[in-house]
Amino acid sequence: MSTHDILHRLSETLASRRNADPETSYTAQLFSKGPDAILKKIGEECAELIMAGKDGKRLNIVWESTDVIYHILVLLAFYGLSIEDVSQEMRRREGISGIDEKKSRDSK
Numbered sequence: 001m002s003t004h005d006i007l008h009r010l011s012e013t014l015a016s017r018r019n020a021d022p023e024t025s026y027t028a029q030l031f032s033k034g035p036d037a038i039l040k041k042i043g044e045e046c047a048e049l050i051m052a053g054k055d056g057k058r059l060n061i062v063w064e065s066t067d068v069i070y071h072i073l074v075l076l077a078f079y080g081l082s083i084e085d086v087s088q089e090m091r092r093r094e095g096i097s098g099i100d101e102k103k104s105r106d107s108k
Contacts (some may be wrong), residue, residue, distance in 0.1 A: 008084070010073060011073055011082040038071065045067040048064045
């Protein structure tokens with residue numbers, strides 16, 4: 001089982017929770033509260049990841065990274081996007097200097 005498979009399955013599961021009952025699904029709860037609640041949760045999880053990184057505790061870094069990725073996938077699903085959209089953009093950027101890629105976005 002590859003990382004690619006896990007992220008794609010999770011992305012599909014999250015999309016399927018779009019119309020689920022918020023009483024029985026945490027993801028559906030987030031969807032029902034809208035983008036502000038999802039973005040707030042991403043911010044909270046990113047802050048926790050920063051603190052875990054500062055502490056240098058490897059397991060905590062993994063846990064918090066997982067939470068951040070999950071909530072980013074929820075945001076993508078909220079907007080009808082998936083991990084495949086992110087994968088396509090990563091493929092587009094592969095082999096391009098980060099500096100050059102950033103400049104290309106600034107000029108648009």
